[in-house]
Amino acid sequence: MSLFEIALIGGMALITFSIRYGLFAVGHRVRFNPLVSRALTYVPVAVLTAIIAPAMLLPGDGSWQLSWQNAYLIGGIAAILIAALSRNLLATIFGGMLVFFLWRWLLA
Amino acid sequence: MSAHLKAFACGARDTLPMLLGALPFGIIFGTLAIASGLSMPATLLMSALVFAGSAQFIAVSLVASGAGLAVLLATTLIVNLRHMLYSASLLPYVRQLSPRWKVPLAFWLTDETYAVVHRHYLDANASNEHKHWYFLGSCLAMYSNWFVCTLIGALLGSSLPGMAGWGLDFAMVATFIGIVVPLLRTRPMLLSAVVAAVVAVAANGLPYKLGLMLAALAGVIAGVLAERWSLESGKLTGGVDEPV
Numbered sequence: 001m002s003l004f005e006i007a008l009i010g011g012m013a014l015i016t017f018s019i020r021y022g023l024f025a026v027g028h029r030v031r032f033n034p035l036v037s038r039a040l041t042y043v044p045v046a047v048l049t050a051i052i053a054p055a056m057l058l059p060g061d062g063s064w065q066l067s068w069q070n071a072y073l074i075g076g077i078a079a080i081l082i083a084a085l086s087r088n089l090l091a092t093i094f095g096g097m098l099v100f101f102l103w104r105w106l107l108a
Numbered sequence: 109m110s111a112h113l114k115a116f117a118c119g120a121r122d123t124l125p126m127l128l129g130a131l132p133f134g135i136i137f138g139t140l141a142i143a144s145g146l147s148m149p150a151t152l153l154m155s156a157l158v159f160a161g162s163a164q165f166i167a168v169s170l171v172a173s174g175a176g177l178a179v180l181l182a183t184t185l186i187v188n189l190r191h192m193l194y195s196a197s198l199l200p201y202v203r204q205l206s207p208r209w210k211v212p213l214a215f216w217l218t219d220e221t222y223a224v225v226h227r228h229y230l231d232a233n234a235s236n237e238h239k240h241w242y243f244l245g246s247c248l249a250m251y252s253n254w255f256v257c258t259l260i261g262a263l264l265g266s267s268l269p270g271m272a273g274w275g276l277d278f279a280m281v282a283t284f285i286g287i288v289v290p291l292l293r294t295r296p297m298l299l300s301a302v303v304a305a306v307v308a309v310a311a312n313g314l315p316y317k318l319g320l321m322l323a324a325l326a327g328v329i330a331g332v333l334a335e336r337w338s339l340e341s342g343k344l345t346g347g348v349d350e351p352v
Contacts, residue, residue: 012157027199027203045288045300045331047166050305052285055277075281084289090128092286
């Protein structure tokens with residue numbers, strides 16, 4: 001393992017554990033500022049969408065690919081539709097990947 | 109079977125559907141980590157010591173794109189902040205436990221276990237005395253499943269070196285879509301996603317993947333503002349946060 005990997009895993013482990021254990025360690029009931037707890041509910045959606053959008057629209061080298069030849073875009077749109085209709089994680093993963101691979105195969 | 113073991117087994121059993129969902133996620137994480145250039149021991153150690161699926165996924169995709177350590181750790185912090193909400197919500201039930209219990213239960217607290225265990229703590233029919241055993245059962249089921257799936261994925265990834273070019277990174281995109289879309293039930297949530305997406309695409313060229321942070325921050329602010337705004341207008345019209 002490289003030094004980078006040790007620092008990465010050590011740092012990630014420390015940060016994640018501190019977040020999970022911090023309140024358990026303090027032990028008494030905490031009241032979040034309502035604004036903070038509202039903000040926290042938006043974190044997963046905001047972070048994950050911020051990863052999804054560039055991965056669909058600017059895959060690979062980071063150049064704009066708004067084209068039907070972009071399998072990441074087509075597969076992503078399929079996954080969004082499946083997720084909206086089924087609300088099922090497994091169906092979304094497998095359906096999205098199926099469309100993605102089929103699209104790449106058809107274009108190849 | 110003793111009452112402890114029974115509660116433990118029930119916790120593991122009730123977590124089964126979650127295990128199925130995590131299964132492909134774990135395997136894909138293992139293959140992606142190897143494809144991103146992480147070594148086999150580092151891949152396994154990350155699942156063993158960090159044990160946070162989304163953060164691990166994002167970390168390996170950032171490693172592949174050459175992000176620095178500071179960005180990786182800051183992203184981990186942001187992505188995992190939601191766990192603070194979980195521990196705040198479970199705190200009334202675990203505060204009387206000794207650190208011998210609290211430390212491992214906190215270490216193993218994931219989205220899935222939170223969902224299962226919180227429901228159980230609210231269940232008035234179950235005996236309160238053994239609920240931390242149920243919690244532990246759910247934790248260990250998730251943890252062993254995650255580790256084994258990572259191992260399978262990492263072995264697959266290293267025996268098929270060409271996998272990096274297969275576009276498996278799309279699996280991560282599909283997984284995240286499957287998590288996000290069902291959450292978009294209110295207009296502020298939808299707006300938060302749209303703003304995060306626009307900023308992420310516009311700021312994609314920024315160094316150190318700073319665009320991700322910027323987009324996440326913009327998305328959160330947009331959501332909070334939209335919620336306040338819709339609450340205020342809701343007072344006038346009577347409708348609050350109607351689902352879209």
